[in-house]
Amino acid sequence: MDFDYTPEEKDFQQEVRMFLKNNYPKNLQDKVAKGVALKKEDYVFWQKILYKKGWIAPSWPVEYGGTGWTLTQKYIFEEECGAANCLRLTSFGLVMIAPVLIKYGSEEQKQKYLPDILSSDAWWAQGYSEPNAGSDLASLQTRAERKGDFYFVNGSKTWTTHGHYADMMFVLVRTSKEDKKQKGISFLLIDMTSPGVSIEPIITIDGLHVVNQVFLDDVKVPIDNLIGVEGEGWTIAKYLLQHERTNIAQVPRSKKQIERLKLLSKKEIHNGKPLLEDPFFSAKIAEIEVELLALEMTSLRALSKASAGASSNSTSSLLKIKGTEVQQKITVLLMEAMGYFSMPYIKDVLIDGWQDEVPIGPEEAAFLAPHYFDWRKTSIYGGSNEIQKNIIAKVVLGL
Amino acid sequence: MNLEFTEEQVLLQDTLNRFLQNDYAFEQRQKLSRQGIGYSEQNWQILAEMGLLGILFEEEYGGFNFGATGLMIVMEAIGKGLIVEPYLATVVLAGQLIQKAGSTDQKQTLLPELIEGKLKLAFAYVERQSRYDLSSVALKAEKYATSFSLTGKKSVVFNAETADKIIVTARTSGGDGDKSGISLFLLDKDSPGITMQHYHTVDGLRASELSFDQVEVGLDALVGELDNAFPVIESVIDSASAAICAEGVGVISQLRERTVEYLKIRKQFSQPLGHFQVLQHRAVDMFMAEEQMRSLAYLASIRIEGSARNEQVKAVSAAKVYLGDARSVVGEQAVQLHGGIGVTDELDVAHYYKRLTMLNNLFGDRDFHLQRFSQA
Numbered sequence: 048m049d050f051d052y053t054p055e056e057k058d059f060q061q062e063v064r065m066f067l068k069n070n071y072p073k074n075l076q077d078k079v080a081k082g083v084a085l086k087k088e089d090y091v092f093w094q095k096i097l098y099k100k101g102w103i104a105p106s107w108p109v110e111y112g113g114t115g116w117t118l119t120q121k122y123i124f125e126e127e128c129g130a131a132n133c134l135r136l137t138s139f140g141l142v143m144i145a146p147v148l149i150k151y152g153s154e155e156q157k158q159k160y161l162p163d164i165l166s167s168d169a170w171w172a173q174g175y176s177e178p179n180a181g182s183d184l185a186s187l188q189t190r191a192e193r194k195g196d197f198y199f200v201n202g203s204k205t206w207t208t209h210g211h212y213a214d215m216m217f218v219l220v221r222t223s224k225e226d227k228k229q230k231g232i233s234f235l236l237i238d239m240t241s242p243g244v245s246i247e248p249i250i251t252i253d254g255l256h257v258v259n260q261v262f263l264d265d266v267k268v269p270i271d272n273l274i275g276v277e278g279e280g281w282t283i284a285k286y287l288l289q290h291e292r293t294n295i296a297q298v299p300r301s302k303k304q305i306e307r308l309k310l311l312s313k314k315e316i317h318n319g320k321p322l323l324e325d326p327f328f329s330a331k332i333a334e335i336e337v338e339l340l341a342l343e344m345t346s347l348r349a350l351s352k353a354s355a356g357a358s359s360n361s362t363s364s365l366l367k368i369k370g371t372e373v374q375q376k377i378t379v380l381l382m383e384a385m386g387y388f389s390m391p392y393i394k395d396v397l398i399d400g401w402q403d404e405v406p407i408g409p410e411e412a413a414f415l416a417p418h419y420f421d422w423r424k425t426s427i428y429g430g431s432n433e434i435q436k437n438i439i440a441k442v443v444l445g446l
Numbered sequence: 447m448n449l450e451f452t453e454e455q456v457l458l459q460d461t462l463n464r465f466l467q468n469d470y471a472f473e474q475r476q477k478l479s480r481q482g483i484g485y486s487e488q489n490w491q492i493l494a495e496m497g498l499l500g501i502l503f504e505e506e507y508g509g510f511n512f513g514a515t516g517l518m519i520v521m522e523a524i525g526k527g528l529i530v531e532p533y534l535a536t537v538v539l540a541g542q543l544i545q546k547a548g549s550t551d552q553k554q555t556l557l558p559e560l561i562e563g564k565l566k567l568a569f570a571y572v573e574r575q576s577r578y579d580l581s582s583v584a585l586k587a588e589k590y591a592t593s594f595s596l597t598g599k600k601s602v603v604f605n606a607e608t609a610d611k612i613i614v615t616a617r618t619s620g621g622d623g624d625k626s627g628i629s630l631f632l633l634d635k636d637s638p639g640i641t642m643q644h645y646h647t648v649d650g651l652r653a654s655e656l657s658f659d660q661v662e663v664g665l666d667a668l669v670g671e672l673d674n675a676f677p678v679i680e681s682v683i684d685s686a687s688a689a690i691c692a693e694g695v696g697v698i699s700q701l702r703e704r705t706v707e708y709l710k711i712r713k714q715f716s717q718p719l720g721h722f723q724v725l726q727h728r729a730v731d732m733f734m735a736e737e738q739m740r741s742l743a744y745l746a747s748i749r750i751e752g753s754a755r756n757e758q759v760k761a762v763s764a765a766k767v768y769l770g771d772a773r774s775v776v777g778e779q780a781v782q783l784h785g786g787i788g789v790t791d792e793l794d795v796a797h798y799y800k801r802l803t804m805l806n807n808l809f810g811d812r813d814f815h816l817q818r819f820s821q822a
Contacts, residue, residue: 344741351449440726
């Protein structure tokens with residue numbers, strides 16, 4: 048047993064590190080490091096650089112523009128991106144719909160959509176959750192009725208991240224009523240400019256606009272936009288959810304955040320000494336670091352197992368739960384470290400960062416309480432942590 | 447990077463599992479633990495024949511040199527079977543002290559016998575005031591022309607009753623709490639001046655209080671350098687800490703397995719307990735703790751095998767912190783989920799729980815290691 052990368056892997060690591068150093072823009076690095084809100088053009092700018100390098104879609108098959116990397120190489124890439132404060136790529140196109148198109152899409156669908164996803168010329172959104180279908184996704188009610196060569200879609204989708212940027216949305220719709228709620232669901236692609244599509248912003252707990260509710264009112268969708276077979280939507284949705292979860296634990300990002308927490312708490316003075324040296328505060332940091340170390344090792348074990356050809360699917364729920372718990376605990380301490388200066392709420396600063404004005408308290412302080420509140424979402428989205436526990440209980444423990 | 451077991455390691459694991467299955471039923475273990483010397487001499491010979499006593503030692507002494515990850519596999523089985531034979535005392539603690547600090551002569555006389563199962567050792571390092579501070583050594587060794595004379599007390603010495611020889615930490619210069627001035631001595635158990643009080647431990651093992659009253663030993667009883675034993679003691683305790691974390695993985699795996707099984711068969715309100723979501727989620731918490739603990743035990747053993755010192759300290763202490771947490775997340779919950787039967791002496795769950803609890807108090811508890819982790 049060892050953690051050592053092979054010489055080839057070390058070369059690769061060095062190559063990635065140098066590439067990021069020379070190509071990842073300083074202003075984005077700053078934004079991510081400080082937690083300033085990211086704009087569409089930020090994502091597109093960086094994604095296009097990766098696209099030109101050929102590194103935009105590590106999880107795709109090579110013939111569609113993938114990298115052909117091994118699992119370990121992908122892990123190294125994620126590690127280096129985390130360490131360099133890279134922004135997290137938007138996943139709806141690259142990580143979610145693309146694998147579905149590759150597996151279930153027709154040749155025309157692949158040709159029509161994949162190139163624009165790869166080059167970040169098309170922005171995708173996910174239409175899964177509904178106001179009355181959250182964790183119980185299969186109870187979704189948005190209907191699609193087929194008339195001739197079109198579906199007519201009626202209903203509403205919610206928590207649509209970046210829906211206001213999106214050109215296209217993949218949705219789960221009910222095409223027939225069956226004895227089981229998982230049956231009769233189909234997977235459709237909707238052009239966001241279609242008549243009948245309207246978007247309402249949802250302002251989240253941090254006061255910002257990232258997610259939306261999307262209303263679908265008699266939206267006319269060509270039957271060419273059906274993925275796979277009618278009624279097969281649930282199978283496709285499940286495939287999408289289990290696809291590509293190697294980085295689900297977000298270990299590199301959390302490591303970076305711990306580093307940041309130590310730096311910030313070193314500058315704060317508590318009882319005449321750096322806060323970092325306070326035994327209570329440092330114990331809380333150490334507890335998180337221990338959990339993070341365990342998480343990193345569990346990720347590596349899953350990676351090692353997968354590289355050896357065994358399935359490691361049962362681990363992904365654990366990684367999601369523990370990963371989000373660690374992330375959330377870090378956001379608490381980051382906020383606590385700021386003391387009084389966690390209080391000021393200046394929305395413009397959250398969106399654009401401090402410009403010419405003198406920051407109130409430590410420069411990073413204003414972001415940390417909103418970040419803490421915002422990060423509560425991580426244990427709710429992607430299958431809430433309670434749903435993940437249900438999955439482990441059923442699939443792993445047989446309860 | 448490779449975190450899979452080698453073929454050799456898988457074979458070792460299979461052998462151990464067969465031994466547990468065929469020769470180590472829980473009832474048998476309880477009987478051994480409660481009578482006579484507290485374990486079976488015959489089992490000790492079986493462990494020797496399986497090569498387990500030589501797992502850490504070099505081939506030239508008859509060992510197999512499987513390293514810390516090999517030890518990890520053995521210790522996990524020891525946890526799974528709640529094995530009572532004095533493996534930790536003889537092989538992991540005293541054996542490694544000889545291996546790391548002993549002279550060639552000492553190694554040549556002691557290690558082959560130990561590996562063959564003919565020599566048992568114990569390590570006396572705890573004192574009334576020391577808690578987990580390895581530099582707190584008050585027992586004095588005075589040096590004379592041709593001998594040392596030891597006077598003082600040692601506490602909670604595992605398996606001293608059946609050990610042939612005992613390695614003792616002693617203060618040869620400086621004061622209590624100084625890292626320098628500590629030395630190791632190897633004594634025959636029946637040396638004049640040693641008195642012992644033997645007792646059972648909560649988790650079914652054996653330990654003793656030792657009193658030394660002007661115990662005379664020759665200069666050749668010194669193991670390693672005079673005054674400079676602290677680094678080797680620390681390194682052996684770290685290795686032993688990693689080892690008991692692996693033992694903890696074995697214990698935890700059994701607690702989780704038995705609890706999940708029980709949830710499947712025990713019916714209340716006309717359905718298996720496992721149908722209740724509130725209990726399912728607690729079983730999942732146990733499962734996650736098991737996986738994370740296993741990860742940290744791997745990490746600790748891999749680091750012990752060859753990493754920078756602070757990496758070793760970080761990994762070992764992290765694992766030990768998690769082991770401490772497992773007492774409640776896994777141990778207390780296993781008992782709670784078993785209900786009344788969980789607090790009976792009859793059920794093995796209670797005994798796994800006791801071992802897990804005592805593992806936290808061995809070689810530094812959760813808080814001790816959290817602080818050490820934080821400062822490493």
